[in-house]
Amino acid sequence: MAVIDLANPTRFLRIVDRILPWLIAATVALFAVGLYRALNAPDDYQQGATVRIMFLHVPAAWLGMFGWALMSVAALGTLVWRHPLADVSGKAVAPIGAAFTFICLVTGSLWGRPTWGTYWVWDARLTSMLVLLLLYLGVLALYWTAEEPGRGARAAAILSLVGAVNLPIIKFSVDWWNTLHQPASVFRISGSTIDPSLLTPLLIMALAFTLLFVSLHLAVMRNEILRRRIRSMQLMQAQEVHA
Amino acid sequence: MNPLAAILMRDMRLAVRVGGGAFMGALFFLIVITMTPFAVGPDLALLARIGPAILWLGALLASLLALDRLFATDHDDGSLDLLMMGEVPLELTVATKALAHWLTTGLPLVVIAPLLGLMLNVDLHALGWLTLTLAAGTPALTFIGLVGAALSVALRRGGLLLAVLVLPLTVPVLIFGVAAANAAIAGPTPFGPAFTILCALSLASLVLGPIAATAALRHGLE
Amino acid sequence: MNLGPHADFIVAAYAVTLFVVTALIAWVLLDYSAQRRILGDLEERGVTRRSQRKG
Numbered sequence: 001m002a003v004i005d006l007a008n009p010t011r012f013l014r015i016v017d018r019i020l021p022w023l024i025a026a027t028v029a030l031f032a033v034g035l036y037r038a039l040n041a042p043d044d045y046q047q048g049a050t051v052r053i054m055f056l057h058v059p060a061a062w063l064g065m066f067g068w069a070l071m072s073v074a075a076l077g078t079l080v081w082r083h084p085l086a087d088v089s090g091k092a093v094a095p096i097g098a099a100f101t102f103i104c105l106v107t108g109s110l111w112g113r114p115t116w117g118t119y120w121v122w123d124a125r126l127t128s129m130l131v132l133l134l135l136y137l138g139v140l141a142l143y144w145t146a147e148e149p150g151r152g153a154r155a156a157a158i159l160s161l162v163g164a165v166n167l168p169i170i171k172f173s174v175d176w177w178n179t180l181h182q183p184a185s186v187f188r189i190s191g192s193t194i195d196p197s198l199l200t201p202l203l204i205m206a207l208a209f210t211l212l213f214v215s216l217h218l219a220v221m222r223n224e225i226l227r228r229r230i231r232s233m234q235l236m237q238a239q240e241v242h243a
Numbered sequence: 244m245n246p247l248a249a250i251l252m253r254d255m256r257l258a259v260r261v262g263g264g265a266f267m268g269a270l271f272f273l274i275v276i277t278m279t280p281f282a283v284g285p286d287l288a289l290l291a292r293i294g295p296a297i298l299w300l301g302a303l304l305a306s307l308l309a310l311d312r313l314f315a316t317d318h319d320d321g322s323l324d325l326l327m328m329g330e331v332p333l334e335l336t337v338a339t340k341a342l343a344h345w346l347t348t349g350l351p352l353v354v355i356a357p358l359l360g361l362m363l364n365v366d367l368h369a370l371g372w373l374t375l376t377l378a379a380g381t382p383a384l385t386f387i388g389l390v391g392a393a394l395s396v397a398l399r400r401g402g403l404l405l406a407v408l409v410l411p412l413t414v415p416v417l418i419f420g421v422a423a424a425n426a427a428i429a430g431p432t433p434f435g436p437a438f439t440i441l442c443a444l445s446l447a448s449l450v451l452g453p454i455a456a457t458a459a460l461r462h463g464l465e
Numbered sequence: 466m467n468l469g470p471h472a473d474f475i476v477a478a479y480a481v482t483l484f485v486v487t488a489l490i491a492w493v494l495l496d497y498s499a500q501r502r503i504l505g506d507l508e509e510r511g512v513t514r515r516s517q518r519k520g
Contacts, residue, residue, distance in 0.1 A: 043469065048469045048470070048471065049468045049469030049471065049472070049475060050469070050471050050474060050475055052468070052475050052479075053474070053475055053478045056478055056479065056482045057478075060482070079458070079462065095489070095492075096489065099485050099486075099488075099489050102485065103481065103482050103485050103486075106478070106481050107478045107481065107482065110474045110477050110478040110481070111474070111478065113474055114470075114471035114474050131411050131414055134407075134410070134411040135411045135412075137407065138407050138408045138411065141404055141407050141408070142394065142398065142404075142408070145398055145404060146398050147398075151397065151398065151462075151463055152398065154462035154463060155394045155397055155398060155459060155462070155463050157462075158390075158394065158455060158458050158459045158462065159390075159394060159408060161455070162390055162412065162455050163412070165451065166412050166415075169415050169444075170411070170412075170414050170415055172415075173414060173415035173418045173419060173440075174414070174418070176418070176419075176422075177418045177422065180422060180432065212486065216489060216490070216493060219493045219497065220493055222497065223493065223496045223497050223500055226497075226500035226501070226504060227500055229504070230500065230503050230504060230507065233507050233512050234507070234512075236512070237507070237512045
């Protein structure tokens, strides 16, 4: 099924209605397995039991960045290829990606307190994630203040692409800044090599979170399509009254 | 007269007139620097140490506040629509407007920076280098801010939305600007690499900023 | 399951994650039911979509 087949909103909604229950079931199953493995994983020799926070923090970080990449692809779909559902997709990703970035920051902070002694530390990765969250909030602000959905979507698409170009530069500059100010930093969140007994739960949790992301994404897209449908129906109704 | 030169002269003339806001940025910069010692105390050693950072932050905020003037007045009186319909490529028009904006808003910041540095007890020898970093970096601030200004004029919401959109994108400029300024004062890291990257950021934004801003104007106002 | 001396932080991390994920899911579900309700209202009042009319 080509991507263009998904361009028809009605067909898209039918597809979502069919596959969403399966996605949700798979998500729940993976979380069940993942959480069991995560909570029973062996203690890390350096960080003790707190390594369990890694199973939340690292997938959240990946998904935060993955979300922005998705938004950028959706932005190209909106601005360049004019795919009808591209802007719906991009708008749906924004709150989900922002939420995962937020989870990454909070779990990172809670992980930092026992391991580094402080709730917040300006290390390169956390700081880059913080800037990513600020960019997400900017995109959400654009959607929130736009009166007309189409205009807000196009503005957000441009900001997504500008952010995508800028994010590697920001990451590089924050890394550089961090080595400048913390030359002896040996704080590596996940360690140089992850033991297999920790890697497997991590991958299962990452997969579970990814399926959760996809499920939420499709559900939010469905809501947005319904919302736009309502809006056009109400507009038509208003026109009829005046006809 | 060449159309781009005409736009440049027009924007600059409008900016320096009453209500144009050309030197407001510099005034704001002065006020921010004046308020810093009230917040951190008059200890000259401390001020000298954080001086370059405060100067850069002040320049960043002053640039930011002046940005919504870039498109808003033209949008309000309809001349933005005329510019968009003209024969000159919109990217060049937008870049020219940004240049006029930097000449009237950014350049005054660079000019008064040495004086403000003296107030913060920044090392005399380093003032020149610091001013150089501002001269190299403020164009980046203007041309990156250009994108935010274009996005928010299309949505008819100015002010804080613009700041929210633009500030995260200027993080690299701030990092390398302050790093270069500090390197000139205290070493040990050399001035060269940070300054070169700062120049690279400015040059890149000179090209990419107008492209993104044009896209924002076209898609937002169509 | 022994969570070690820093158990509070581990519990807090999992709690925050659970809270944010639950809030997301709740938002999506509530929004969905609200949209369906409004759509139902509109259809009852006889407002139809362009594509439905053509049929």
